[in-house]
Amino acid sequence: xxxxxxxxxxxxxxxxxxxxxxxxxxxxxxxxxxxxxxxxxxxxxxxxxxxxxxxxxxxxxxxxxxxxxxxxxxxxxxxxxxxxxxxxxxxxxxxxxxxxxxxxxxxxxxxxxxxxxxxxxxxxxxxxxxxxxxxxxxxxxxxxxxxxxxxxxxxxxxxxxxxxxxxxxxxxxxxxxxxxxxxxxxxxxxxxxxxxxxxxxxxxxxxxxxxxxxxxxxxxxxxxxxxxxxxxxxxxxxxxxxxx
Amino acid sequence: xxxxxxxxxxxxxxxxxxxxxxxxxxxxxxxxxxxxxxxxxxxxxxxxxxxxxxxxxxxxxxxxxxxxxxxxxxxxxxxxxxxxxxxxxxxxxxxxxxxxxxxxxxxxxxxxxxxxxxxxxxxxxxxxxxxxxxxxxxxxxxxxxxxxxxxxxxxxxxxxxxxxxxxxxxxxxxxxxxxxxxxxxxxxxxxxxxxxxxxxxxxxxxxxxxxxxxxxxxxxxxx
Numbered sequence: 001x002x003x004x005x006x007x008x009x010x011x012x013x014x015x016x017x018x019x020x021x022x023x024x025x026x027x028x029x030x031x032x033x034x035x036x037x038x039x040x041x042x043x044x045x046x047x048x049x050x051x052x053x054x055x056x057x058x059x060x061x062x063x064x065x066x067x068x069x070x071x072x073x074x075x076x077x078x079x080x081x082x083x084x085x086x087x088x089x090x091x092x093x094x095x096x097x098x099x100x101x102x103x104x105x106x107x108x109x110x111x112x113x114x115x116x117x118x119x120x121x122x123x124x125x126x127x128x129x130x131x132x133x134x135x136x137x138x139x140x141x142x143x144x145x146x147x148x149x150x151x152x153x154x155x156x157x158x159x160x161x162x163x164x165x166x167x168x169x170x171x172x173x174x175x176x177x178x179x180x181x182x183x184x185x186x187x188x189x190x191x192x193x194x195x196x197x198x199x200x201x202x203x204x205x206x207x208x209x210x211x212x213x214x215x216x217x218x219x220x221x222x223x224x225x226x227x228x229x230x231x232x233x234x235x236x237x238x239x240x241x242x243x244x
Numbered sequence: 245x246x247x248x249x250x251x252x253x254x255x256x257x258x259x260x261x262x263x264x265x266x267x268x269x270x271x272x273x274x275x276x277x278x279x280x281x282x283x284x285x286x287x288x289x290x291x292x293x294x295x296x297x298x299x300x301x302x303x304x305x306x307x308x309x310x311x312x313x314x315x316x317x318x319x320x321x322x323x324x325x326x327x328x329x330x331x332x333x334x335x336x337x338x339x340x341x342x343x344x345x346x347x348x349x350x351x352x353x354x355x356x357x358x359x360x361x362x363x364x365x366x367x368x369x370x371x372x373x374x375x376x377x378x379x380x381x382x383x384x385x386x387x388x389x390x391x392x393x394x395x396x397x398x399x400x401x402x403x404x405x406x407x408x409x410x411x412x413x414x415x416x417x418x419x420x421x422x423x424x425x426x427x428x429x430x431x432x433x434x435x436x437x438x439x440x441x442x443x444x445x446x447x448x449x450x451x452x453x454x455x456x457x458x459x460x461x462x463x464x465x466x467x
Contacts, residue, residue, distance in 0.1 A: 026294040026295075026313075026317075026331075027313065027317040028310055028317075029294065029310060029311050029312075029313050029317075030311070057331075081371075081372055081373050081374070082371045082372065082373040083369050083370075083371055084369065084371045085317075086317075088369070091369075092369050095369055096369075102369075102370075104370050104371070104372055105372075106372050106373075106374065106375075106376040106377050107293055107331070107335070107372070107373050107374040107377060108293075108331075108334075108335030108338055108339055108374060108376075108377030108381075109376075109377065110331075111330075111331035111332045111334070111335050112332055112335060114332075115332040126339060126377075126380075127339065127380035128339065128376045128377045128380055129376045130380070130410075130411065131408060131410070131411035132376060132407065132408045132409065132410065132411075133363070133407045133408075134372065134376065174328075175311050176296075176309065176311040176312045176322075176328055177292075177294050177295050177296050177311055177312055177313060177328060178311040179295055179328055179329070179330050180294050180295050180330065180331050181330070181331050182330065183330040183332075184330055184331060184332050211330075228310045228311075229310075230308075230310040230317075231310065
């Protein structure tokens with residue numbers, strides 16, 4: 001078994017128009033910038049994929065990564081908890097013009113919906129959002145004297161995730177708080193593509209330390225020195241780069 | 245003598261109620277400041293939604309690691325004993341009742357304990373983050389806020405006019421003028437600035453303040 005993929009373009013080649021794509025990261029931490037930019041490259045060359053539903057905690061920052069994906073008009077709907085950032089203009093302007101749909105989900109509910117999608121649990125009950133606008137229209141039920149809101153699982157066609165190291169079997173370790181939604185999204189997508197800073201030999205990751213077991217991963221592509229969204233934004237970067 | 249506590253003094257006051265060994269989540273913005281004022285000899289463990297327990301203060305500028313941030317996307321540091329985990333585990337800590345205290349900001353808090361802190365209405369872009377989970381998870385949910393808005397309107401109100409974050413979830417409010425508990429659907433005044441009359445405080449509060457015997461002085465060191 002060898003899940004390694006040679007190039008970023010190959011890694012994103014199979015993502016179809018209208019697909020639901022989970023993109024890892026919390027703000028810039030854990031954002032798979034290179035995979036997202038490879039998807040933009042494909043779109044610029046072929047006009048596809050477009051009409052995507054993207055699941056991410058946020059809505060992008062500046063003009064790189066997820067914000068750049070939105071800026072290209074590739075995203076029809078965003079499922080997220082916090083569509084604000086230091087520079088959220090790309091999303092905000094499209095949202096206010098009605099060009100992008102927003103499904104706002106409390107952060108813990110978003111995480112658990114993704115986990116449930118990966119774990120084969122179609123619905124669950126949570127106290128979160130009970131009595132608020134975000135629970136309107138959702139079934140509720142009382143358990144042991146307290147009322148809970150029913151939430152549905154969330155699954156995706158593809159997950160794009162960033163990890164620190166992976167082997168050819170797809171076993172992963174993450175880096176610090178860049179782990180965030182990564183392990184959950186790996187579970188919840190029909191096809192999970194992971195960019196890793198290092199591809200290592202099987203066994204190089206101590207089995208006790210494997211965070212995401214390879215069964216949840218379809219492909220691993222090496223990006224040795226990945227960009228940090230925060231640093232790109234501080235440098236005023238745009239994707240694709242605008243010629244000076 | 246100042247007419248209100250500074251933000252740092254408000255944060256200091258909230259920090260005095262955090263017990264040794266407590267697991268604590270601090271909301272984005274003003275509540276984050278509470279971590280700076282842990283009383284000596286007490287060790288609180290701070291939780292952040294994006295998957296860290298036991299993080300340390302901000303690194304010096306230029307030394308940031310942008311994989312090591314808090315929920316406000318500000319750089320933090322590791323300490324001996326820091327733990328990383330994914331988002332579902334992070335919110336299991338929240339919803340599962342494992343946090344001792346969550347301290348959040350507020351647009352409005354009602355005498356019923358209802359909190360509004362995520363949406364200012366239909367204009368603008370709504371953003372909820374982890375607030376709706378936190379208000380149902382921590383054993384104690386407190387609010388840290390100015391007593392009134394910038395326009396001087398009460399933030400402690402009878403019923404929230406803005407979209408709710410949670411129903412009947414807040415039990416204590418630390419403001420720039422007072423410490424108020426919420427019990428049985430009433431605001432109970434526990435402490436107030438010694439220079440401030442009860443009538444004056446009531447005038448800046450949008451619901452009745454119940455006055456128990458022995459209202460304490462709200463005093464904080466110069467910070």
